[in-house]
Amino acid sequence: MRVKLDRTVCDGFGICARHAPAYFSLDDWDYATLEGDGTVPDADRPAVTRALLDCPVHAIAEVEADGTPKRANGAAAAGI
Numbered sequence: 001m002r003v004k005l006d007r008t009v010c011d012g013f014g015i016c017a018r019h020a021p022a023y024f025s026l027d028d029w030d031y032a033t034l035e036g037d038g039t040v041p042d043a044d045r046p047a048v049t050r051a052l053l054d055c056p057v058h059a060i061a062e063v064e065a066d067g068t069p070k071r072a073n074g075a076a077a078a079g080i
């Protein structure tokens with residue numbers, strides 16, 4: 001699993017850092033920074049997925065290994 005964080009969308013709720021502190025740190029205003037390149041080993045997938053799902057502004061997204069946006073299975077199958 002690989003994720004990216006859009007800091008322009010982050011609204012500083014800090015939920016991600018509570019769920020997955022090894023991957024998301026907060027600055028003095030509680031805006032998040034993604035630690036590392038976003039690569040998440042399987043063992044940490046549940047915590048990072050929880051962070052992704054609980055971010056109220058959808059600032060965290062799962063991406064393909066090369067960093068391109070991950071598409072839903074149906075869209076990928078349809079070539080959309």
Ligand code: SF4
Pocket residue numbers: 005009010011012013014015016017024030031032054055056057058059060
């Ligand atoms: S949960 Fe979302 S809005 Fe809150 S700090 Fe993390 S990325 Fe930003």
